[in-house]
Amino acid sequence: MSTSMTRNTNTFQSTEDLIERFSGGTALIGIIGLGYVGLPLALRFHEVGLSVVGFDIDATRIATLNAGKSPIKHISASAIQKMCADGFKATDDFTRIAEVDAIIICVPTPLSSHREPDLSFIIETMKSIAPYLRQGQILSLESTTWPGTTEEVLRPFIEQRGLAIGQEFFLVYSPEREDPGNADYTTRTIPKVVGGSTAACRDAGEALYKTVIDRVVSVSSTETAELTKLLENIHRSVNIGLVNEMKLICDRMGIDIYEVIDAAATKPFGFTPYYPGPGLGGHCIPIDPFYLTWKAREYGLSTHFIELAGEINRNMPEWVVGKVADALNARQKSLNGSRILALGIAYKRDVDDMRESPSVFVMEHLRDRGVIVEYSDPNVPKFPRMREHRFDLSSVELTPEALSSYDAVILLTDHSAFDYSQILEHANLIIDTRGKYRIVDEKIVKA
Template sequence: MDHHLLSRIQSRDFVVGIIGMGYVGLPLAVAFGAANFKVLAFDIDDEKTTALNEGRSYINHIGNERIAEMRKHGRFEATSHFERLDEPDALLICVPTPLTRHHEPDLRYVVDTTEAIASRLRPNQIVILESTTYPGTTLEVMKPLLERKGLRAGVDFFIAYSPEREDPGNIDHSTARIPKVVGADDERSLAIALELYGTVVPKTVPVSSTATAEAVKITENVFRAVNIALVNELKVVFDAMGIDIWEVIEAAKTKPFGYMPFYPGPGLGGHCIPIDPFYLTWKAREYNQHTRFIELAGQINSDMPWHVVRVLSDALDARFSKGLNGARVLILGLAYKKNVDDTRESPALRLIDLLEARGCSTDYFDPHAPEIPKVREYPALVGRKSVAWDPAQLASYDAALIATDHDGVDYKLLADVAKLVIDTRNACARAGANMARVVRA
């Protein structure tokens, strides 16, 4: 039976279902479509499924032509009808794994999706979780739900975990170019998952269990979170000493060994790095273990928006004898990283919230995010639109705050015409701007 399934994968007589058409699921669908698989894409958002079936992409770095090409050849269909979950041979789960208000794992989307699959599960399907989560989720949460109707994992159906490694907007490391870690708790599931992913990525990396694969993803993101926290702390310390952290980093990274550059900013953004460390911290308590180092990093990164607000407040007071209350501030860059439209967990949203709580009037400019989308933590901001880039209007603001350093923005002009620039990304210095009105934060 396994040989038959492997042969079907090799011959592309194997339907791939992907649940969740966001920044992970849609690129994955494109990768499998490009490998000549038939892809059935599931999402609860009818607007997304309608757009995809019309050949339209809603993610900037995935062009319409890539969706239209799959549609033209009949390899791709999107649906919000989850009763069709028994049609695909593989079901790849790419749903959000956020935190609760108490910074504990919120697995409602994983559980709801798993229960929907369980109601339609048939023999010989393989279910693979890609969403970032704590070690043990696949085995302890998903497997019991999937086995409720009597089918046995590793015997009647198959289950695995393969963490997403998506980096939105990174053309050098697209989904189909990144090695894929794959873990399963039985040999048959592992073999099928490896065969499936091996058709779309340059290399598969098998590990001994789903928990190990889950731990790999957590480790990758904790590594980044801790190192970003370190350089954020160094920024504050070196600033107090009159030392330029950006100059320090540029010099340090010339060392060909033992150093890897990380860069400071106004806080963490994206779905993974601000969230994943808390998943591990929560799970560690079950084993009476404490993640003091990780928790400290989380605290430092979470405090960075407050630091930026303090720098802005001090600069307004020092230069204009003006406080935050009543100040007009333009936020440059709403997305969490440069050159993408992804606003998930963006520190720019936190900055807007903090500034307005202090009495500021804020606008934002972002060529990639013309409107603030639905966000869980800041519902009052949803629907606000980016102002136009108008050099004549830049001087009307008391300060311009660079939260995200998109390419294509004229930072030299900004530094010349704005009354005050608070630069959290060193964008003005890199652009060769006049730094007389620029304060780095």
């Protein structure tokens, strides 16, 4: 599978030439950002026989990958080892961008402290690679962002190199759709949306992704592709906000929200079940809607639905803490000074991804109110270093003795590895934010 790392940049003739490299299996793929999006994509390109160079700025991650180890729970070390044996190398040497035919950017796009788009990772990436861009390459941005980013932010870097987009260089936007831990859909089977700066760019983007994705969906522009990703996540954010608000109403009325959802889901049309929780997590849904909110202001528009859903979802961790306080008070216990165990701190079931996890916000609210808080998560053995959250904790083993030693346990992420019968038997009080326990028991409080 080895592809020569020395490339004659004068051999490029046309869009057809680049497309032939993809279909013929001779292209070299460069992926920038080897996290939850970039690494599965690298593995998929390797799987079809294309050579891959991985770029990252995290020295620890680079060393881990080059040692044949996986930094992500649901990606096997054996897959990394096979890719390395076939020539893959992770590097922070951006001069190697000149070697590759396709550059795929998969870097984070967080929000700033003022909840505005932070494109610093994209901009710094473009600054790092711009000197090495050359004729005959395609650049694809996969990071979620506001409509216009590809044209307004990336395109100038390319044009400053004197490269004519659509003729000498190809620029596309193709939003990532990874769902970590979802065994039903893989990088290969999730349809890929592609929008190009020009028709030729779109054609090159289609050819790039058709080598690894079963279905490529072309749209008319990069802006359309950018907004497609935002709509997907806004749809989920608004519906989760709605069902979380319904949970608050049901709680006050003494109605089981999960029974309501299950009954409504029997309707064979016009209803899609969404389930409440302690808030929103992951890198997409809590963040992406506000990229459109920010951009809409440029056009004098307010995004009422988006902002209201965001407000409801952001307030859920504090509401959960209120339910914990009420449950302890009902047992003549104070929140201040109590010992509480958080069950599950990854943002979703059966993954090790901590990004924007509502569990962490619950833990912080508890700590701020005087609680001695610890956690148990089979996928996160030690609380990771995070930019905004700091706990010096390791995961507690769930023994009967440990469970019974806490005033309460809060089920925040319903991992499959938890022994729910054991938890029910030995915990003194269970605050269930995920609807895992559908029984009536005096020690279970629905939150």
